[in-house]
Amino acid sequence: MLINKIPMIKLEILFHDENLIAANKPNGLLVHRTSLATDAEEFALQILRNQICQQVFPCHRLDRKTSGVLIFALNPVSHAQIQKQFAENKVEKKYLAIVRGFTEKSGIINYPLKKENGILQDAITNFRTIDKSEIEIPFGKQATSRYSLVEITPKTGRMHQIRRHFAHILHPIIGDRPHGCNKQNKLFKEKWNMTTMLLHASEIRFSHPVLNQEILIKAPLNQEFMRTAKLLNLNFG
Numbered sequence: 001m002l003i004n005k006i007p008m009i010k011l012e013i014l015f016h017d018e019n020l021i022a023a024n025k026p027n028g029l030l031v032h033r034t035s036l037a038t039d040a041e042e043f044a045l046q047i048l049r050n051q052i053c054q055q056v057f058p059c060h061r062l063d064r065k066t067s068g069v070l071i072f073a074l075n076p077v078s079h080a081q082i083q084k085q086f087a088e089n090k091v092e093k094k095y096l097a098i099v100r101g102f103t104e105k106s107g108i109i110n111y112p113l114k115k116e117n118g119i120l121q122d123a124i125t126n127f128r129t130i131d132k133s134e135i136e137i138p139f140g141k142q143a144t145s146r147y148s149l150v151e152i153t154p155k156t157g158r159m160h161q162i163r164r165h166f167a168h169i170l171h172p173i174i175g176d177r178p179h180g181c182n183k184q185n186k187l188f189k190e191k192w193n194m195t196t197m198l199l200h201a202s203e204i205r206f207s208h209p210v211l212n213q214e215i216l217i218k219a220p221l222n223q224e225f226m227r228t229a230k231l232l233n234l235n236f237g
Contacts, residue, residue: 011048014069015217019078019210021056023048024219025070027196031061044070060086063160065176068095068201069219073209081209086157094203095152095162096130096221098228099171100184103129103148109165113158124155125165133233139187147174149234151202162199174198174228192231196224 011023025031025044032045049056056072057079073079085091106128112120130149139145148171152162163179166172172180174188175197188194205216229236 009042009047010051011044012220014219015215016052019074020071020082020208020215021048021052021074022069022071022204022217025062025067025201026222027065027067027224030064031058031070045072048072059083060091060157062201063163063197063199065197066095066199066201067219067222067225069093069204069217070201071204071206071217078209082206085206089155089157090206092203092205093154093157093201095154096200096202096225097150097152097162097166098174098198098225098232098234099148099150099166100146100174100181101148101171102132102146103127103150103169103171105129107169109169111165111168113161113164115159121158122156123158123161123165125162126153126155127151130237131234135232137187137191140183145187147232147234149229149236188228192228194224194228196222196228198225198228200225 013021014024015022030043032043045056045058054074056074059071059073059079059082062068062070071082073082109125111123113123114120127150130151132148134144134146137145154161160179163173163176167179174184175195177185200221201219203216203218205214208215
């Protein structure tokens with residue numbers, strides 16, 4: 001039974017038909033209830049359900065700290081078909097992130113990641129650098145601080161894959177905890193009052209489960225990401 005109540009926040013709707021709905025999830029919002037985060041009181045699933053007064057079925061997940069495109073099915077058949085596309089790596093996802101240091105022009109991170117049970121899984125992440133900046137703020141032994149704006153295309157979907165992969169190549173995502181750089185996170189908090197993780201699911205491309213047409217959904221960046229990019233003189237090209 002659906003509860004008709006007005007949510008404390010409303011989600012930005014990016015796509016909506018009789019089979020699917022996509023929303024722009026803000027940073028800090030869980031997709032659904034979990035025993036791992038008992039402090040949370042609002043969840044994307046419940047907010048969206050109440051917002052459109054209809055049952056919704058999450059097709060995939062985004063980390064709590066990650067913003068961007070989140071797809072829900074509006075019936076079990078569409079749900080199963082979209083999840084099958086995700087399982088078969090037929091869904092193309094793109095992310096934007098601001099990371100520490102100067103990244104290569106482009107690259108492939110092919111580094112297996114361990115599951116919680118210790119089993120290794122193949123994990124592949126492609127990226128390209130959109131812009132770089134160097135600002136006159138000393139950091140550690142360096143006289144300046146360097147940052148990169150990157151577009152990321154993961155080829156597999158492991159837990160915290162992007163965050164763990166960029167930490168592995170020593171370009172951690174700004175605002176990431178626990179995979180990021182604590183000293184950088186402290187700098188951003190103290191100098192700019194910025195505590196948001198700068199990872200955003202910007203695009204998703206898949207085949208519509210009923211129409212068999214290619215669907216591309218894009219999510220605008222949140223204000224904190226845009227503010228930080230401006231502070232660091234990073235341009236989106």
